[in-house]
Amino acid sequence: MTSRIPGFYKLPPNERLKAVAEQVAVGSEEISQVERGLVLDQAEKMVENVIGMFQVPLGIATNFVIDGQEVLIPMATEEPSVIAAASNGARMARGGGGFLTSSTGPVMRAQIQATGIDDPFAARQAILLHKDELMAMANELDPMLVKYGGGVKDIEVYVIDSRLGPMVVTHLIVDCRDAMGANAVNTMAEALAPRIEQITGGRVYLRIISNLADLRLARAKAVFRAEDIGGPEVVDGIILAAELAVVDSYRAATHNKGIMNGVTAVVLATGNDTR
Template identity: 50%
Template sequence: MATTSRLSGLRNLSVDDRRAAVTDAVGGNLDLASLAGNGLSTEQADRMIENVIGQIGIPVGVATNVIVNGREVLVPMATEEPSVIAAASNIARMSRRFGGIITRSSEPLMQAQVQLLDVTDINGARARILEAKDEILALADAQDPKLVEVGGGARDLLVRIVQGVLDTHLVVHLVVNVGDAMGANAVNTMAEAIAPRLAAIAQGRSLLRILTNLADMRVTRARLTIHPDEVGGAEVIANMIAGANLAYDDPYRAATHNKGIMNGISAVVLATGNDTRAVEAGAHSYAARDGQYRALSRFEQDAEGNLVATLELPMAVGLVGGATKSHPAARAAVAMTEVSTARELAEIVVAVGLAQNVAAVRALAAEGIQRGHMGLHARNVAVAAGATGAEVDAVAAAIVERRAVRADVAESVLAELRSNQ
């Protein structure tokens, strides 16, 4: 178990020394070699997807200072966006004063949908299906005895009559405990198996048979508390709450507010080989569950004047199957977190999402989002302008000082620098 996630000065080390520091922090029993380069050979890539012609590299960093439920955690994050990891790490540091980030999650319940068509007596069909619930659940469990053996399996059967704009729909939901898997393959297989029987009971035919990524029975919650002294005082907290409240009421602000949350969440999900598209679809659909798209997080002030931020959303991630097992770098990233269950991983993911969100809202409420973000982005601009080696930091520092983090300015600075050498 990690002795500490408080790795001060990590950014000042070489990449090799950072790997060594992370390895030492988790007790030395960690092989991060697969994170070098793309972490994947061409042969391995060719086995993962079709028509492989190459790879695209995404930087993998580590969020520090994170405490989740009293445990020190080093969190891998794969992202191309500057400032994300630094911002999340900074808020995680601030939260340590009150014990870090507290998380809780529900059971790993996923749902598959079976759409039934050409049903004459739709209410009667619903009743007949529910009467056959035990039979249907047993049929579903028969498709995955291994899952049942480890404590998972079909848990419930729901039948919905959806009164839509274009049609009235009869949809059956199969609820499955998927254990430590993300669960798509398990629930889809079960849905395929039960669909003919459901169609026969309804006296119609089945059409769609697939999971829903609105995993609203698999929800993870996170909470952190920060003292006013950490974020710049009571006025900054008041401004943060006002900004967050706008995000709850206005979908235009909510879209960017939630994007900030997903900056943290998607980075951890990607690093650990999980399905970023599934997680993002679940998050954004959950944000609109009352009919309006809203912020996923809430910001408040407690009786002592501290900032309290909370986040709740579906989190369907797994530790078995998919790229989590087949991608060497993903395996190394999961090992870094030292989790043993998918629920633990989900809680770390949401904790980082909350930290990243608080960092973004604080920046907006205080110095403005561009100051820190563009400072870190300046290195990318310098590289794009052609800077190499020591030139990168020199050009980046110059364009930040000029408050002009732009390609044309970087090119001009670089030309000046080289002419003076």
Template identity: 45%
Template sequence: MGDERVKTLPVRRTSRLSGFYQQSPERRRARLVEARWVAPEEAEGLAGLGGFDEACADSLVENVIGLHGLPLGLALNFVIDGVERLVPMAVEEPSIIAAASLAARLCAAGGGFSVTADPPITTAQVQLLDVRSVEASLAALVEKAPELLAEVDALIPTMRARGGGAREVEVRVLDATTLVVHLHIDTRDAMGANCVNAVAEALAPRLAEVARARAGLKILTNLADRRTVRVRAHVPLAALVTEAFSDGAVVRDGILEAQRFAELDPYRAVTHNKGVMNGVDAVLVACGNDWRAVEAGAHAWASRTGVYRPLTTWGVGVEGALEGELWMPLATSTAGGAARTHPGVLRALRLARVSGALDLAGLAAAAGLATNLAALRALSTEGIQKGHMALHARRVAAEAGAQGALIEIVAERLSRERVYRPERAREILAAEAARSREGCP
């Protein structure tokens, strides 16, 4: 007789969870367990505040008086460098998660997102004032650069042991009496603010001595231009076809026209880039990262030519496909801060299968390119309000007291009537309740 033991084949994790948006939060967590994205005990921890309590909050910030929550959702359909991923997003604005999931599905039709990232360089700045001779001070600092790098490494033995450390000393002239020294340090999986700030403060007297100047400010820069990430996507024309637009080339050309608008007009570019940051920020918040620093750096990067420009580019690729790229500075961390102490952040990082800071940067950037694509597609076809108002209808229904399946019933009616007033939602809800009491199907 042959071997009668049943061989259990491994379950393939997929980011395509059909009907996910129609299910209850409890059922969605069960789906994640069934698909082996999370263990049962991890799914339980996702409910509520994810184990986050006042004691943990009090250890993170000062003057804590309570907790303030945000919805944690999952963007689906992401394929990044050939691997299917779930993307956790913490955000209060409706349509962002749905938009990211839709755009990720379009990109998956062309192979998904590809990511390249710079080494995790964080830069400290030391301001040098009262410089007597810019030329002499500049020459002295350049000459002493190898010694200065060694002194930096001596200050951060733990970072060196992890493979990081000092990489370059750069000197910039600001005016006739002011220099600034950039200390570029590889901080591995840390964002590195505390590390490089400590280095800047410790090394400032030595730099001032070499330059024969007076040390001023000593702090990192959030313009992390040595720590950029590029995400690219290829969308076949067939994937761009919609019910209202049977020719994918028409949709593509509309997206390209919207891109051109952002390239020509900074007023449009700001809103264009806000669409990028919808995705980036939501991932960073979910994963406990400093989204404010990334925002500041992104907008400075968008202005680096002297004109504020879009962070993305879209063009025509092979066989007429739509091709896009997002290129921006993105300093992230999976070591220290909330990534070590906030249980909800830890669960989000595990759920997304984040392997380190560079991987998290790629994940956030892919979400940013996806939300940008979704916005451009909507704007150039049916308009941005259609998706927004459908989700707004659900929110109005819930505010009126609808629960479970009634939310969809009331929302569908509001959308059909194009009336989104709470009093109308309550009227529809009352009518449905009356129908139920009368036994109507």
């Protein structure tokens, strides 16, 4: 297949859909699902108090080469120019080989918050002494995840000062494999909470996933040839604009919002959590 479809934006919507279907080799059933979208019965099973659907345009960003593969990118957004800009940027990146990506392991954290502890640093050491036991308890809850190479890989414990006194917060470091991980991670945290209380003599309140996924990172880079983006003067302008975003929060907010225009559009189009 190829993501380079000249004149794609000039086609009527039904012809665009047909062109995409031909490139990715999908059949009439998948095409009808795109045309029909979500139906009320499906929505009723997804969230509470459903009264209808809220539609957002679904488009395709063309011209992407990612890790040597031609890719057509679905994007759902209400804002004009986002899909066009992504397609144009991808076209300009093709001359330098497109985009190269890398990622860390699919690792998430659970937090177990223990409170009301007289000696929090001793409690921290006690939890660490029971680390192997706690990891084994957690992994017994999801043998399928462990079978495929996932599960709890480590435990970290922090003493955190607060206005309401010190808290001992245990982090379960969980390899979630292909899952987002909330269900598995939360189940593990909830199951370990009573044992944490026994070990520390404290009271556990929060026992839940953290969405600060600092161990689950994805990176992408591309090299743009000066001649493909308008010459050396344009390169200088881009670098100076980016530098302003580094040193000025007003520019940074807009700079980052422009990046998130593309990120959230792809996340929404692929049925993921845009938050």
